[in-house]
Amino acid sequence: MMISKKILFVVNAPEFFLSHRLPIAEAARHQGYSVHVATGAGIAVQKIEDLGFTHHAIALARRGQNPLNELATLFGLFRLNQKVKPDIVHLITIKPVLYGGIAARLSGVPAVVAAVSGLGTVFLGQGGLAGARRKLVSLLYRLAFKQRRLAVIFQNPDDRDTLLAMGSLTVQQARMIRGSGVALADYPVLPQPTGIPVVVMAARLLKDKGVFEFVDAARLLKARGIAVVMRLIGDPDPGNPSSVSEGDMKQWRSEVLVELPGFLSDIAAQYAAANIVCLPSYREGLPKGLVEAAACGRAVITTDVPGCRDAITPGITGVLVKVKNATDLADAIQNLIESPDQLRRMGEAGRELAEDAFTIERVVDQHMRIYQELLVDV
Incomplete structure (x- = not known):
């Protein structure tokens, strides 16, 4: 009526x-x-x-x-x-x-x-x-x-x-x-990309989003000789005291640690081009980016904090890591990229979770x- x-x-x-x-x-x-x-x-x-x-x-x-x-x-x-x-x-x-x-x-x-x-x-x-x-x-x-x-x-x-x-x-x-x-039709499940594994983090470039832990994890993986592309999608938030600086980004580029394409609106395409989606945030409501990752059939690595842990089924659709801990994050990334079958199963389970809970x-x-x-x- x-x-x-x-x-x-x-x-x-x-x-x-x-x-x-x-x-x-x-x-x-x-x-x-x-x-x-x-x-x-x-x-x-x-x-x-x-x-x-x-x-x-x-x-x-x-x-x-x-x-x-x-x-x-x-x-x-x-x-x-x-x-x-x-x-x-x-x-x-x-x-x-x-x-x-x-x-x-x-x-x-x-x-x-x-x-x-x-x-x-x-x-x-x-x-x-x-x-x-x-x-x-x-x-x-x-x-x-x-x-x-x-x-x-x-x-x-x-x-x-x-x-x-x-x-x-x-x-x-x-x-x-x-x-x-999420509108599931906007997030098709595409095959995992082949070649060097890609890990994507999409967020505003703020300290409390876990940006520095993501970069430190990239540094650790590079030191271990692990072949992986770490892609950090997003822009700084000028005026926010938690924002990364241009100096930070210049340093990361000089070390060739992470790709920094800036903000990209086609997030479904970005997740489709990734093997893992990562958000090592300090606290969230329930991050839409992780829901979108699940809809795209991608495994998630995120922190065991309010909001982030509620966006996944731990051990089934993704992995929880300790907050503010780059070593734990690097270990989780390495474990998943070295276990392609688990990566695939988590992605499939993520899509099922999105269909059941997040439409x-x-x-x-x-x-x-x-x-x-x-x-x-x-």
């Missing part, structure tokens, strides 16, 4: 909306929702408008910590809610969840969906300052989640349990959806059910 409700998606970057939430927005529109999308600036805004969605520009700095700017963001979202008058807001990534949740509460939005796709670097730090920041963020989550009609979507149980333990939400508010889903149809259906549940009697 067609319905007439208004939904507002709030996300920091327009590119992220297109890559991670577009099928959900399209499904909502198909069900009769009037779909509005609020994002920061970016060239992808035009694509959102071309797709027929109503776009609203918001001032939202991903890494800004200026209190006045943060208050301006909160007030801007409050005014946007008053203007759009959505029946439900879908908040995506950390700042939209925190500030958008508080703004929704203050402006009387009937229903809220908060997508917690990872807890961010504030939960990686150690020491007194990091602890103080976690307490502040916990308080903001509690304020954002004081809603009568609220669903908080987590991608892994560790993130859910962390916020539950901090008293930021109730068990009844928590939902679990494993990742953003976009499954993810979209779970979201539509949550919307319907929250909007009963609204």
